[in-house]
Amino acid sequence: MPGPLALSRSTVDRAADRRTDAAWLDSLWADGATRVLLVGDGTVPVDDEALRFVTTADAPDGERLLLGLDDDGVAYVAVHVEGKPDGGATLREVGAVLGDRDAGLAVHAIALANWHATHRFCPRCGARTRSEQGGHVRVCEAEGSQHFPRTDPAVIVLVVDEKERCLLGRSAAWPGHRFSTLAGFVEPGETPEHAVVRELYEEVGVRVTSCRYAGAQPWPFPSSLMLGYYATAAGEDPVPDGDEIAEARWFSRDELTTAMESGDVLPPSGISIARKLVEGWYGGPLPVEVSWR
Structure with missing residues (x-):
């Protein structure tokens, strides 16, 4: 990242x-x-x-x-x-x-x-x-x-397919055109890598084939530790669960650029690990900054 x-x-x-x-x-x-x-x-x-x-x-x-x-x-x-x-x-x-x-x-x-x-x-x-x-x-x-103080581990994942497209989703709780990487809490008795596989399938029906750790940062809203991962998957059509995720789409770099510049997609905010994951795949800073306050 x-x-x-x-x-x-x-x-x-x-x-x-x-x-x-x-x-x-x-x-x-x-x-x-x-x-x-x-x-x-x-x-x-x-x-x-x-x-x-x-x-x-x-x-x-x-x-x-x-x-x-x-x-x-x-x-x-x-x-x-x-x-x-x-x-x-x-x-x-x-x-x-x-x-x-x-x-x-x-x-x-x-x-x-x-x-x-x-x-x-x-x-x-x-x-x-x-x-x-x-x-x-x-x-x-x-x-x-x-x-002792509680910290809840969660995985946050940027999935890339064989065409070098990334998968972004829109939470059902978010207004407008906000899109970000997918995430979820690690369950008891589960490794973060297992959580990556489970969460992606649960939320959008995509089967992860591999993943690698990218970095972590505390996220005290109120008590999480976000564990960032890059993952790979076949480019099958995502099927949002409709509960946590309302919409999910694959983006090439050009498609994401166009969507951000048109306002069709608002990217993750600069403070988030999601932003760094996307920029690592994108190859540099995103052309649009946004604050999710």
Whole structure:
């Protein structure tokens, strides 16, 4: 795939080996150099294509989420707040324009905050849970069981046939002319490669003959990890299931160019791994940019 994946960039050491050191975590909060990122409603505050931080003294109350340390030893901590912070923007809006450090911090913070928001209670007994280890564990207050942040693996696939055409589909939930690569969650006891084969047949009736891993990026909407694949298949007519996929079409490079330029097809957004998969097959940047906000 060409170029870096927008949400896979990071330069900060997560300091996972120090999350159990409560005294050290407290010392970070007492350090005036520590930078605090507010996160709420899936947004983080952004100014001029960079994250906006506050000091610990200016930070509001909320669960503290350790994001890590930079090369100079400066600590970054997120505080989970109710509602959208002032100047808050979503990753879809700013993920592609943030620098490497800020993109990694924003993805980490939003993914953790999304998990905390839906895991206030123990799935075993229903008692309340509390945040520990810098926000990377929740502990049941009744029976002490530990619960860890959830990540749901999903495959996202660009299929190419023997004529070098690619297969794109339109979700039944999407308006207009949006087309993208096909995707689906990995089921329990299943490998990603098996999921590629199953999903393509389930959604459009196409039988994959081979696939190869291309790359991955976190997709915290709310908690996925997208595993990108290129796959091959015979160019049989796709049969959309009508439930998840409303339309699916094979495109040559020339056909896709014409469809995009006419507005008949809106391609995947620049922040997505789907865009990179299509551009890898296309041979370079697509002639049309679009933001799916």
